Amino acid sequence: MNSPATTAIEPLPTVKPDRLPLMLLPVLALVALPLIGSASTWVTLTFAGLAMGMIIFIIASGLTLVFGLMDVLNFGHGVFITLGAFMATSVLGLMTGWTTSTSLLLNLVAVLAAMLVAMSVAGGVGAVFERVIIRPVYGQPLKQILITMGGMIVGEELIKVVWGPEARPLLLPTAFQGSILMGEAAVEKYRLISVVLGLIVFAIMTWVLTHTKVGLLIRAGVHDREMVESLGYRIRRLFIGVFVVGSALAGLGGVMWGLYQQSVIPQLGSQVNVLLFIVIIIGGMGSVTGCFIGAMLVGLLANYTGFLAPKVALFSNILLMVIVLLWRPEGLYPVGKK
Amino acid sequence: MSEPLLQLQGVHTHIGAYHILQGVDLTVPKGELTVLLGRNGAGKTTTLRTIMGLWQVSAGSVTFEGENIGLLATPDIAQRGIAYVPENMGIFSDLTVAENMILAARNAKRAEDMDAKRLEWVFGLFPAMKRFWQHPAGLLSGGQKQMLAVARAIVEPRKLLLIDEPSKGLAPAIIQNMITAFQELKRTDTTILLVEQNFNFARQLGDQVAVMDGGQIVHSGTMADLAGDEGLQQRLLGLSLASHQ
Numbered sequence: 001m002n003s004p005a006t007t008a009i010e011p012l013p014t015v016k017p018d019r020l021p022l023m024l025l026p027v028l029a030l031v032a033l034p035l036i037g038s039a040s041t042w043v044t045l046t047f048a049g050l051a052m053g054m055i056i057f058i059i060a061s062g063l064t065l066v067f068g069l070m071d072v073l074n075f076g077h078g079v080f081i082t083l084g085a086f087m088a089t090s091v092l093g094l095m096t097g098w099t100t101s102t103s104l105l106l107n108l109v110a111v112l113a114a115m116l117v118a119m120s121v122a123g124g125v126g127a128v129f130e131r132v133i134i135r136p137v138y139g140q141p142l143k144q145i146l147i148t149m150g151g152m153i154v155g156e157e158l159i160k161v162v163w164g165p166e167a168r169p170l171l172l173p174t175a176f177q178g179s180i181l182m183g184e185a186a187v188e189k190y191r192l193i194s195v196v197l198g199l200i201v202f203a204i205m206t207w208v209l210t211h212t213k214v215g216l217l218i219r220a221g222v223h224d225r226e227m228v229e230s231l232g233y234r235i236r237r238l239f240i241g242v243f244v245v246g247s248a249l250a251g252l253g254g255v256m257w258g259l260y261q262q263s264v265i266p267q268l269g270s271q272v273n274v275l276l277f278i279v280i281i282i283g284g285m286g287s288v289t290g291c292f293i294g295a296m297l298v299g300l301l302a303n304y305t306g307f308l309a310p311k312v313a314l315f316s317n318i319l320l321m322v323i324v325l326l327w328r329p330e331g332l333y334p335v336g337k338k
Numbered sequence: 339m340s341e342p343l344l345q346l347q348g349v350h351t352h353i354g355a356y357h358i359l360q361g362v363d364l365t366v367p368k369g370e371l372t373v374l375l376g377r378n379g380a381g382k383t384t385t386l387r388t389i390m391g392l393w394q395v396s397a398g399s400v401t402f403e404g405e406n407i408g409l410l411a412t413p414d415i416a417q418r419g420i421a422y423v424p425e426n427m428g429i430f431s432d433l434t435v436a437e438n439m440i441l442a443a444r445n446a447k448r449a450e451d452m453d454a455k456r457l458e459w460v461f462g463l464f465p466a467m468k469r470f471w472q473h474p475a476g477l478l479s480g481g482q483k484q485m486l487a488v489a490r491a492i493v494e495p496r497k498l499l500l501i502d503e504p505s506k507g508l509a510p511a512i513i514q515n516m517i518t519a520f521q522e523l524k525r526t527d528t529t530i531l532l533v534e535q536n537f538n539f540a541r542q543l544g545d546q547v548a549v550m551d552g553g554q555i556v557h558s559g560t561m562a563d564l565a566g567d568e569g570l571q572q573r574l575l576g577l578s579l580a581s582h583q
Binding site for chain 1: 440444
């Protein structure tokens with residue numbers, strides 16, 4: 001056997017992993033500490049920010065992959081959040097006995113049931129949304145923006161038809177209420193649960209993306225979908241799968257957001273939508289890791305500025321996006337698309 | 339010439355308002371290496387992309403093993419045993435060399451699922467792939483990326499390889515390695531359709547040759563005939579072999 005290419009072996013350049021964006025999180029937290037002044041308040045705000053960031057990540061992760069795979073800008077993503085949250089009001093409304101019980105197990109079962117139903121319904125509606133609204137406008141960005149925004153408005157109105165236009169309470173189950181003391185800092189139990197749940201979702205997503213063939217295909221498809229098709233894989237099927245999972249995750253995020261706010265309004269999705277796009281733009285569109293860091297930054301900054309300067313909090317995320325894009329115009333972890 | 343594996347008859351392709359292929363007739367014989375030559379913009383890359391279904395056929399037929407594949411989707415065409423190495427190599431730079439290869443081996447979920455004997459053969463052709471197995475493909479040099487692109491196309495036996503300008507931008511030493519690898523590949527009776535501008539490279543590999551101009555095939559025959567006829571080279575390609583040596 002010939003070894004024709006032996007002479008072509010040269011050592012590869014060493015490239016250090018890009019950890020700078022990761023460092024933004026501790027830097028932001030440490031900068032906030034002296035400004036806040038009190039360590040206990042800082043701990044409370046940091047957990048609140050992380051919890052908010054985790055929920056935003058769960059919602060936005062599907063959106064960023066949908067864009068990465070097919071360049072689809074889905075401005076209707078918010079409707080799955082609202083749908084998930086309202087489904088939770090119905091499911092938990094039917095299980096009041098379970099949610100008001102002092103049994104942690106019964107509370108957990110009730111919340112898990114609400115999450116599963118919300119994810120299933122949001123995923124199912126996501127499949128229909130992809131078929132009816134997204135598919136006719138593949139490769140037409142302007143039409144995508146217009147029609148998905150239209151889909152969002154129609155979805156919101158349909159939710160009002162089913163559940164009414166008023167805010168609906170979504171109370172935390174008994175065992176999830178209250179706080180845990182960490183030294184002098186009080187951290188709400190639900191925020192801790194949100195952080196843990198968010199980390200679990202991130203870990204599962206990272207594992208799927210790095211240890212399975214489907215994950216490999218998604219990562220490759222985000223980079224160069226034409227080549228993935230040339231290797232014999234149907235990228236559209238993959239996209240539908242990602243869209244449905246992304247919608248289901250948005251539904252899960254909706255339940256978590258609703259429980260975080262303890263009430264749900266039909267405009268929930270359109271309100272959160274702005275944050276989602278800030279997060280995926282900051283992270284680098286198509287990047288799950290970037291989306292995670294972007295979500296954490298947005299969550300932390302919103303809570304710190306909300307405490308330090310409430311008026312600044314209104315535009316702090318826009319300011320964050322401007323600063324990040326001035327530093328890295330394609331986001332924290334740009335996806336090298338073909 | 340052996341029986342045709344792939345035949346294009348009167349193929350027209352439009353890209354937007356542009357009429358690129360204007361009735362391409364091309365036959366690729368089974369087990370041989372056919373070179374598609376022509377100047378920039380002649381339609382060579384569009385021909386490969388049309389065969390692969392990446393551009394739609396506007397008129398005419400693309401027949402592979404007796405079946406018209408002209409209107410099939412790209413994944414269906416690939417699943418019939420056609421591998422494509424694009425001009426830009428199509429390497430997934432964020433993925434490792436191993437992950438790039440696993441993707442090309444359609445039934446493999448992990449590296450261990452790949453045909454070990456076949457993989458060793460590929461490593462024999464391109465040892466750099468073994469050495470940099472766990473490295474991100476984006477870190478490879480241009481020549482190594484080209485090797486990975488070809489290695490990916492042959493990691494499983496394919497009936498037809500479509501390869502677009504494998505010598506483009508490569509150093510002469512690496513081009514020579516690539517020629518040796520292709521010669522080894524030819525010994526396995528793999529059918530190859532190779533787009534090339536480097537006539538010296540093409541001459542050393544080609545069994546058959548087709549020359550394109552203005553979206554049409556303007557000459558087809560054996561490579562030996564073209565290589566031995568300087569007048570024909572001058573007329574078709576505006577050069578002679580002597581000018582390449």
